[in-house]
Amino acid sequence: MANEINNFQEIISHCKEYGFIFQSSELYDGLSAVYDYGQMGAQLKKNLRDEWWKSMTQLHDNIVGIDAAIFMHPTVWKASGHVDNFSDPMIDNKDSNKRYRVDHLIEAYSETLDKTAGEAILIEMDRLLAADDLAGLKTLIDNNKIKCIISKTCNWTDVRQFNLMFSTQIGSVAEESDTIYLRPETAQGIFVNFLNVQKTGRMKIPFGIAQTGKAFRNEIVARQFIFRMREFEQMEMQFFVRPGTQMEWYNFWKETRKKWHESIGIPAEKLRYHDHVKLAHYADAALDIEFEFPFGWKELEGIHSRTDFDLTQHATYSKKKIQYFDNDLNAEGKPYGNYTPFVVETSVGLDRLFLTVISLAYTEEKWNKEDGTEDSRVVMKIPAKIAPIKLAILPLLKKDGLPEIASQLMHDCKQQFHCFYEEKDAIGKRYRRMDAIGTPFCVTIDHQTKEDNTVTIRYRDTMLQERINFADVKNLVINACS
RNA sequence: GCGGAAGUAGCUCAUUUGGUAGAGCGAUAGCCUUCCAAGCUAUAGGUGGCCGGUUCGAGCCCGGUCUUCCGCUCCA
Numbered sequence: 001m002a003n004e005i006n007n008f009q010e011i012i013s014h015c016k017e018y019g020f021i022f023q024s025s026e027l028y029d030g031l032s033a034v035y036d037y038g039q040m041g042a043q044l045k046k047n048l049r050d051e052w053w054k055s056m057t058q059l060h061d062n063i064v065g066i067d068a069a070i071f072m073h074p075t076v077w078k079a080s081g082h083v084d085n086f087s088d089p090m091i092d093n094k095d096s097n098k099r100y101r102v103d104h105l106i107e108a109y110s111e112t113l114d115k116t117a118g119e120a121i122l123i124e125m126d127r128l129l130a131a132d133d134l135a136g137l138k139t140l141i142d143n144n145k146i147k148c149i150i151s152k153t154c155n156w157t158d159v160r161q162f163n164l165m166f167s168t169q170i171g172s173v174a175e176e177s178d179t180i181y182l183r184p185e186t187a188q189g190i191f192v193n194f195l196n197v198q199k200t201g202r203m204k205i206p207f208g209i210a211q212t213g214k215a216f217r218n219e220i221v222a223r224q225f226i227f228r229m230r231e232f233e234q235m236e237m238q239f240f241v242r243p244g245t246q247m248e249w250y251n252f253w254k255e256t257r258k259k260w261h262e263s264i265g266i267p268a269e270k271l272r273y274h275d276h277v278k279l280a281h282y283a284d285a286a287l288d289i290e291f292e293f294p295f296g297w298k299e300l301e302g303i304h305s306r307t308d309f310d311l312t313q314h315a316t317y318s319k320k321k322i323q324y325f326d327n328d329l330n331a332e333g334k335p336y337g338n339y340t341p342f343v344v345e346t347s348v349g350l351d352r353l354f355l356t357v358i359s360l361a362y363t364e365e366k367w368n369k370e371d372g373t374e375d376s377r378v379v380m381k382i383p384a385k386i387a388p389i390k391l392a393i394l395p396l397l398k399k400d401g402l403p404e405i406a407s408q409l410m411h412d413c414k415q416q417f418h419c420f421y422e423e424k425d426a427i428g429k430r431y432r433r434m435d436a437i438g439t440p441f442c443v444t445i446d447h448q449t450k451e452d453n454t455v456t457i458r459y460r461d462t463m464l465q466e467r468i469n470f471a472d473v474k475n476l477v478i479n480a481c482s
Numbered sequence: 483g484c485g486g487a488a489g490u491a492g493c494u495c496a497u498u499u500g501g502u503a504g505a506g507c508g509a510u511a512g513c514c515u516u517c518c519a520a521g522c523u524a525u526a527g528g529u530g531g532c533c534g535g536u537u538c539g540a541g542c543c544c545g546g547u548c549u550u551c552c553g554c555u556c557c558a
Binding site (some may be wrong): 013016023026029030031090215217228299302369376394396397424425426428429430431444447448456463465 | 483508510515516518520521531532548549550551556557
């Protein structure tokens with residue numbers, strides 16, 4: 001495992017060196033836990049997103065895609081529970097490293113006092129909480145010598161406001177403006193559009209709504225490269241089902257999603273299920289599909305049976321009826337009628353999927369050349385269908401008409417897939433550069449091409465090469481990438 | 483968030499106790515070259531993370547700050 005941790009550092013370096021991922025605002029020393037995708041990374045990420053989108057929407061007749069805004073009405077986050085669950089003043093004990101919600105700490109202390117003193121301190125606490133007086137809360141804790149139950153000390157940090165949601169103001173006049181949040185998850189954009197999509201798309205249950213997009217969480221700590229970021233991209237699908245059938249669909253999506261990961265080249269033995277023991281307030285079943293990252297098994301995708309919690313909450317807060325009329329006949333021959341659908345959610349982190357793909361792809365190879373000296377390379381064995389660049393077109397020499405033939409091939413292929421043209425440097429160096437960015441195929445045009453219209457195609461993973469007809473190159477790549 | 487360590491060219495690293503920075507690789511341009519990081523020539527690139535202090539003088543000492551790494555903690 002120690003080797004794999006080191007290897008992870010090398011993967012991160014490689015990502016920067018070859019234009020996959022840069023730290024955000026690196027020019028200004030960077031912004032913690034925020035990353036930019038570079039020229040190679042953006043294309044790879046887009047390819048992954050496209051594969052997911054196609055598998056969800058194009059290949060399922062009963063799933064449609066939407067693209068909801070990042071800004072949503074503030075009440076959405078009250079209905080979803082995020083406002084209540086994700087913002088509290090907290091304090092840490094420096095000796096035990098234990099973190100407390102300030103109100104819990106003071107309430108616990110008040111119970112150790114007699115009734116009058118206990119009530120007095122709670123009244124004071126409520127006043128300070130209402131005034132957002134964090135320094136006052138700290139003073140209150142200090143003055144009463146409230147101790148940590150673990151370390152028994154009063155060695156406290158300052159009181160700090162933790163809010164996992166990013167907030168900003170909408171409306172340009174500060175006094176009249178409302179606080180709104182950058183969405184901490186994309187799911188709510190689907191729930192609030194449930195009726196719109198169901199009615200305009202004439203969708204019949206069971207059906208799904210898919211969406212990809214950015215979400216934002218003000219994480220307390222954020223580490224492990226792009227595994228946990230403040231700004232990240234989710235690809236998720238909410239599948240609406242008849243109440244009582246949710247477990248059936250939960251199991252269906254559990255299987256389907258794992259198979260999809262395998263279909264983009266993730267080995268089955270690197271994936272596993274992890275059932276949640278402690279369920280979130282909205283779920284009646286939940287599991288993670290975990291991947292064995294270089295730093296251990298971690299969640300890649302979540303499958304949650306969310307019951308009718310979300311739609312019911314939005315119905316309550318919006319005071320609108322959110323129901324579906326089911327004309328299908330039940331066992332007694334009568335329509336199932338009106339009900340609030342249950343939801344099975346699949347939610348995969350696109351950045352985590354990206355990290356999965358590159359950690360699997362990154363390979364260091366060493367071997368002995370014919371003259372006995374050692375040779376080596378770093379190769380990104382990214383599956384052809386998601387590789388950022390599919391084909392490199394390399395004239396062996398930049399003279400004798402070879403670049404002209406290469407340009408012709410470039411012209412023929414670039415409408416179909418992403419090609420890269422290079423005539424600088426020795427051929428071996430160009431192959432290595434293509435290995436480093438994961439280009440699965442290189443085609444070299446040489447003098448023989450002029451005689452018999454064949455070219456050398458060189459395969460990234462095996463480094464083997466063979467001669468094929470100039471005219472067959474395009475279809476070979478298209479077939480390999482489909 | 484807490485504790486520890488680190489930050490010199492794109493990368494890997496030098497610069498012996500304080501005296502205004504070098505190498506290899508890489509990159510770019512050219513020459514040469516018939517298939518796996520070849521050779522030759524030239525060029526670019528660093529206010530030593532940033533701010534402040536001590537000193538005649540700071541990459542080196544001190545403080546702060548930012549970022550990263552390691553351990554703990556927290557979390558979808």
